[in-house]
Amino acid sequence: MADSQRSDRSSRPVVKTGKLVRSQKIIQLSPSDTRPPDIPENSEAPRREHATPTRSHTPGHLSTKSQDRRKKASDLALRQRSQSLNQSHPESPKSARSPGVHSGRGTPRPENPLSPPVTNPNAPPPISQSMVASRPLNIRSTSAIASKPKPEGVPSPTPARVVTPAQRPTRGAYIPFPPLPDPKTAPDVQPAPASGMYWSRAPVSGASHTSLRAHTTTLIGSNIYIFGGCDARSCFNELYVLDADAFYFSNPFVCGEIPVPLRAMTCTAVGKKLVVFGGGDGPAYYNDVYVLDTVNFRWSKPKIGGDRQPSKRRAHTACLYRNGIYVFGGGDGVRALNDVWRLDVADTNKMSWKLISAPSSSSSEDKTKPKARGYHTANMVGSKLIIFGGSDGGECFRDVWVFDVETLAFSSVHIPLSYPRLSHTATIVGSYVFVIGGHDGVEYSNEVLLLNLVTMVWDKRKIYGQPPKPRGYHGAVLHDSRLIVVGGFDGGEVFGDVQVLELAVHAYYSQISHFSIDV
Structure with missing residues (x-):
């Protein structure tokens, strides 16, 4: 034996x-x-x-x-x-x-x-065995301080996995958590009352990250997944994860069929997966669909079914409703678009496209649907898609449209006083749409506009603290009663900061907890 x-x-x-x-x-x-x-x-x-x-x-x-x-x-x-x-x-x-x-x-x-x-x-x-029980064998030391010295001539163990520089994206130095500001040199700002909203810059730490514009920011749980975008020189296909509670950046290793560098694409959360569509880089435009599994950080590029597929585009919008991602507008490099497509994502391994609303002819003025546009915003409230602003390359729009995905009908919203915007962000908070920044056709803005979805009237509120610099092409998500703004561009500088807008309950929350949009 x-x-x-x-x-x-x-x-x-x-x-x-x-x-x-x-x-x-x-x-x-x-x-x-x-x-x-x-x-x-x-x-x-x-x-x-x-x-x-x-x-x-x-x-x-x-x-x-x-x-x-x-x-x-x-x-x-x-x-x-x-x-x-x-x-x-x-x-x-x-x-x-x-x-x-x-x-x-x-x-x-x-x-x-x-x-x-x-x-x-x-x-x-x-x-x-009891004679040697007092001398345990093969005990590993987990302390880097009290580790056992390695005998001379004994080679170091080979790591279980070696990643070459070509396999892993370039990472910069670690960013430590910044120290608290000195009260003598801190900015002199008004304290916010109990019911006031408040701007501040988030003290981030963790992996170093590049400044970005025209990227995507998508929330899953308490993590903000930041993908793609560009700086002043080039586009990227890197993925950053920002912990929205600790404001800690990480740059995880990803594998699979990684997308090409992209900007002005869309990224939609479907469960624990991210679905990326379209985008471009310079003169290149795409209509590809990529899926990232945020559990194992593996990219895939599944085959998409359907009789037709949307044209290549960027600067469009995408919103999820009942296992379907609804894509509206954008531009293909030649003209602006106003068609609506539905991507069935009930099974992300067997997705398919369907045309919901055909594009209008560029030579006709169709009053039943919005003008073709890109760099607008769209938010899903129930079965209604709220579309605001954007541009066709010549005009900066200020109109608001509602598309009912159940009846497939557009409705124009008449608002006496409105504000032109493009490359802004729009986030649903209660019964309001919070619009942050963007370009008004003349200059970049750092204003916060509130669209009351019950009365369909624009509103402005006093905000305390130190507002961020004017910007567009940034990202914004709502987490824990905060609007978190990442990156952006002011026409000269690309930003890498994270700004936080604290939302006081009395300042933003509607007294109507259940509402419907009637237009």
């Missing part, structure tokens, strides 16, 4: 019954042991009689390679310790040992492992 079984049972007592009951190995008895009366002193015990196996040695696991591997280091230590004890034992002369391999209990093991063991009456008693 293998040594692994011998060393494990060296501490088992001899069963003193009418017969010597054997386990899965032959136990060597010392002269001092009392033999059962029906077994002669020089005879061997029957081999086919076994003791009841313990839980750790159930049938089917005897002498397996997996056990041999686990006990190899332990058996080696036992044999070495047994040899050192036997050499110093006065009752174990060298002449009593055969040239076989030492078994670790004073009795040599023959070269043939199938031969019976040689009984040596002068052998010392077997070494039990």
Whole structure:
């Protein structure tokens, strides 16, 4: 039998019954042991009689390679310790040992492992596991301070996984959490009343990240997934994750079919997956669909079914409603668009496109649907898609439209006083749409506009604190009664900051908890 079984049972007592009951190995008895009366002193015990196996040695696991591997280091230590004890034992002369391999209990093991063991009456008693229990084997140190020094000449262990620089995106230095501002040098701002909203810059830490514009910001749980976008020189396809509670940036390693560098695409959360559509880079426009699983950070590019597919575009919008992503507008580099498509995402492995509303002819003025546009915003409230602003490359729009995805009909909203905007953000908060920043056709803005969805009237509120610089092409998400703004562009500078708008309940929340949009 293998040594692994011998060393494990060296501490088992001899069963003193009418017969010597054997386990899965032959136990060597010392002269001092009392033999059962029906077994002669020089005879061997029957081999086919076994003791009841313990839980750790159930049938089917005897002498397996997996056990041999686990006990190899332990058996080696036992044999070495047994040899050192036997050499110093006065009752174990060298002449009593055969040239076989030492078994670790004073009795040599023959070269043939199938031969019976040689009984040596002068052998010392077997070494039990309890004799070495006080010296645990193979204990790993988890402390970098008190780690055991590595002997000279012993190579360092090979890491389990080596990632080459080509496989992993470039990362900068770690950004520590910034210190608290000195009250003497901190900005002098008004304190906010209990019902007032308040601007502040988030103190971020973690992985360094680039400044971005025309990227996507998508919330899943308490994590904001920031993908793509560009700075003043080039576009990216990197993924950053911002913990919206701790404001901690990470740059996880992703694998699979990674998208090309993109800007002005859309990213929609479907469960724990992100669905990216369209976008472009310079003169290139795309209509590809990518899916990122945020559990294992693997990208995929599934095949999309359907009779037709939307044209290549960017600067469009995408909103989820009942297992469908509704895409509106954008531009293809030649003209602006105002068509509506539905991407069925009930199964992200078997998605399909369907045209919901055909595009209008560029030569006709269709009063039943909005003008073709890009860099607008769209928000889903129930089955209604709220579309605001945007541009066709010449005009900056200020109109508001509602598209009912159940009836497939557009409705124009008449608002006497409105504000032109493009490249802004719009977020649903209660019964309001919060619009932050953007361009008004003349300059970039840092205003916060509130569209009351019950009265369909624009509103402005006083906001305390230090407002961010005017910007457009940024991202914004709502988390924990805060609007979190990431990045942006003011025509000259690309931003990498994170701004926070604290929302006081009395400042933004409608007294109407349940409402419907009637236009």
